[in-house]
Amino acid sequence: MRRISAFILIIIIAFAVYVDLSKGTLPKHIAPVVAEVTNLEKGEQEVGLTYFEKEVNRGDTVLSIIEQQNMNIENLPINVIAEDFSTLNNGIKPEEIQYGNTYKFPSYNNEN
Template sequence: MKRLFGLVIIALILFIIYYDLSKGTLPITIETTTAAQVENTEQENVTVEMDYFEKEVVSGDTVLSIIESQLDSAIPVSIQEVINDFSSLNKGISVEKIQIGKTYKFPNYANLHE
C-alpha cells in the first residue's frame, strides 16, 4: 500500500512539473506585452512640444555627448528621459540607430540647467 501511495505521489509531481513547463500557470509575459503596447500607443498619440536643436552627427558622437556639448556640463535630467525625448522628437528613432552624416533633433535642456 505504501508503494502504491508513493507511486501516485511521484506520478502527480511529475504531471505537475510537466504541466508547469509545457503550458505554465502564470501568463505574465502576455499581460506585460499588452500593457507595454498600450503605453506605446498612448505615447505616440501625444504631441511633443519641447525645445530642441538640430545637429548633424559625426563619427564618435552619441546622443548624450551631443547634448552635453550643447550644455557644456552634465545633463540635468535622467538618461531614460533623454532617450524618450530624443525618440519622440525623431519619430521613434532609437538612440542606438543614429547614423553618421544625418541631422537629428536633440532635446535642449539649457533652460532646465540654469
C-alpha cells in the same frame, strides 16, 4: 639668458591670448528651436520640447552631443534623454543614429 627666457614666455602668453580671443576655446552655441512635437507613445497628447538640429560626426553619441550643447544635465536621467530624442526623431532609438545624418536633439538649457 633671463631676458631671452622672459621674451619667449611673453611671446607664448601673447599667442595664447590671441588664439583665445580670436578663435575661442568654448564650443559654439546653437540657438534652440522651439516646436510642439506629438508624443507618439501617449496618443494625441502634445508635448512641447525645445530642440536643436545637428549633423552627427563619426564617434558622436546622443549623450555626447547633448552634453556639448546643454549645461547642468547631471541630474537628468538618461532614459528621459533617450525618450525625448526618440520623440523628436519619429521613434529612432539613440543607438541607431548614423554619422552624416542630421537629427533633432533635445535642449534642456531653459529647464535647468
